[in-house]
Amino acid sequence: MSQKISEQSKAEALKIAKGIKKPNQSKEQTKLISQGIEKGIALYKQQQKAKARETDKQRKALLKEKHIADAATHHTDKQSNNGANGDKNLLGYLPWALLVISWLGFLGLKLTEY
DSSP states (O other): OOOOOOHHHHHHHHHHHHHTOOTTOOHHHHHHHHHHHHHHHHHHHHHHHHHHHHHHHHHHHHHHHHHHHHHHHHHHHHHHHHHHHHHHHHHHHHHHHHHHHHHHHHHHHHHHHO
């Protein structure tokens, strides 16, 4: 492994190795056990990073799919609302049109009286 092992990991590994030390075990054997534990810790960290990257990739893929689906839904809603907006625009002019027609009717009545 070309990965550097942190001092904290080395200290933790040495602490564990000393904790499981057998009677009559030499310092070299303890050191070898400590190195094995260091490699195990490094491997575990590497696996956890890989797992976190994979989880992040899946989360990003889901967000991207959701964004695409939302955009498609928004696009179809916008298209369907365009037809409805045309009707709303006509309904907005309806009160004004009725007002103008009523005034023309009142003027027509006044003109016919004279």
